[in-house]
Amino acid sequence: MTHGFDTLQVHAGARPDPATGARQTPIYQTTAYVFRDADHAAALFNLQEVGYIYSRLTNPTVAALQERVATLEGGAGAVCCSSGHAAQIMALFPLMGPGLNIVASTRAYGGTITQFSQTIKRFGWSCKFVDFDDLGAVEAAIDDNTRAVFCESIANPGGYITDLDAIAAIADKAGLPLIVDNTSATPYLCRPIEHGATLVVHSLTKYMTGNGTVTGGAVIDSGTFDWSASGKFPSLSEPEPAYHGLKFHETFGSLAFTFHSIAIGLRDLGMTMNPQGAHYTLMGIETLSLRMQRHVENAQRVAAWLENHPAVERVTYAGLPSSPYNDRVAKICPNGAGGLFTVALKGGYESCTKFVDALQIFSHVANLGDARSLVIHSASTTHRQLSEEQQIAAGAAPNVVRISIGIEDPEDLIADLDQALAQAG
Structure with missing residues (x-):
């Protein structure tokens, strides 16, 4: 039986605890797990059997969350980690090596631009930033050393919507995985895998948890990419020395990326999600669709009001008919354009800082996707x-x-914005 989104956001990955009957997923606050015997331990360490070894790798609370996000995104598997930034490195780790590059959209979160333009150079990787509305430029940026194409479904900060189908066609033609950051949209508004994405990454910190309590990240694998087709992804297609020559793609098929991310990525990078954080996120996801509907309704109304305010130069919300990306909403984000956008003020930099300081209901924080x-x-x-x-x-x-x-x-939000704009001059 196939279930609807609202049912899956509550039930996917969560079963009554077999030991106690507990209906809510327990917080398995443990570092290690007792093996049945020596043979069981050896089978787990050889990847011949799936189970729990050590909580840097796997944990039952985190596993429930992984199953839930994979189900909601329509993926084959998922791995959760400590933050959205960790998820981006986890996504790239099996694909990259010294001298290799990715092609990424210029419209991205500032921390992502810094991570891709500065930090990944320390691994010998590099990034080419391209305007993803210029499809010719995206195609031209891909070379023999490119190993992935990266963009956001709804870009932070502007709420710009990417034409995922067009970008996926370019990546597919080049034999490359498309990685889509779906943080701002969530799978309720956008399902990138249905538009050709190979991998989906999330900062679970944002809308998925929805209450600003914990950080977390996820990488969801579509399970559809042929990692052995080109020889460009030896970590997944060639013998792995640490596991006696095991070939991840040959052995695990559609789950190759997920198993590699756990067995090597979490094992060696250690970007582990803690079980209490996973528990908060599981609870948050239970109301995801309800929250996203309200985020979208409110954003639509507030953005329309702001657009008509004399102090405002422009509003970037894709849900507005005036947005150049409005025609992409129905195609890419059929449940709405999200709750994130930017406002340009006619008064410039100084007006922006005064405006931020004058707001009372709005919190001035470095986060998004909160209630x-x-x-x-x-x-x-x-x-x-x-x-x-x-x-x-x-x-x-x-x-x-x-x-x-x-x-x-x-x-109340409109009244707060109104008084703050008045003070900002």
Whole structure:
């Protein structure tokens, strides 16, 4: 029997605890697990049997979350880790090596741009940033050393929607995996695998948990990519010395990436999600669709109000008819354009900082996707490390404020924005 999204967000991966009958997934607060005998231990360490060894690798609470996010995204498997940034490195780790590169969208979270432009160079990897509306430029940027194409479904901070089908066609033609960050959309608004994505990454910290309590990340594998086709992905297609020459793709098929991410990625990088964090996220996902509906309704209403305010130069919300990306909503995000957008103020940088300081209901924090409405001036915070040219390309120009609309009463949000804009001049 196939179940609907609302049923799966509550039940996928969660079964009554066999030992106690506990209906909510327990927090398995343990580092290690007792083996039945020496043969059982050897089978687990040889990857001949699936089970629990040590909580850096696998944990029952985290496993329930992995099954839930994989199910909601329509993937074959998933691995959860300590943060969204960890998930990005986990996604790239089996694919990359010194001298290799990825092609990524210029419209991305500032921390992602920093991670891809600076930090991954320490591994000998590099990134080419391209405007993903220019399909010819995306295709031209791919070379013999490219191993992945990366974008966000709904880009942070601007709420820009990527034409995933068009990008997936380019990646597919080049024989490369498309990695889509689905943090801002969640699988309720967008299912990237249905548009050709190979891997989906999440900062579970945001909408998936939905209450600003814990950090977490996830990588979901579609299970459809042929890792052995080109010889470009030896970590997955060639013998692995640490496991007596086992070939992950040959042995695990559609679960090759997921098993590699646990058996090697978590084993050696150690970007482990803690079980209590997984528990908070499991509880948050139970109300995901309800929250996302309210985020979208509120964002639509607030964005439309802001667009008509005399102090506002423009609003980037894709749900507005004026947005150049409005036609992508029905195709890519049929349940709505999300709760994230930016507002450009006519008064420039100084007006933005005054506006942020004057807000009362909106919290000035470096987060998004909370039940509470949040605001940040990206150019002075999350995108501060970037040049002004990079800030503008990312949708975080000096006169731009990022707004994450929560689930409060929309009249109260509009009243708060109104008084703050008045004070901002």
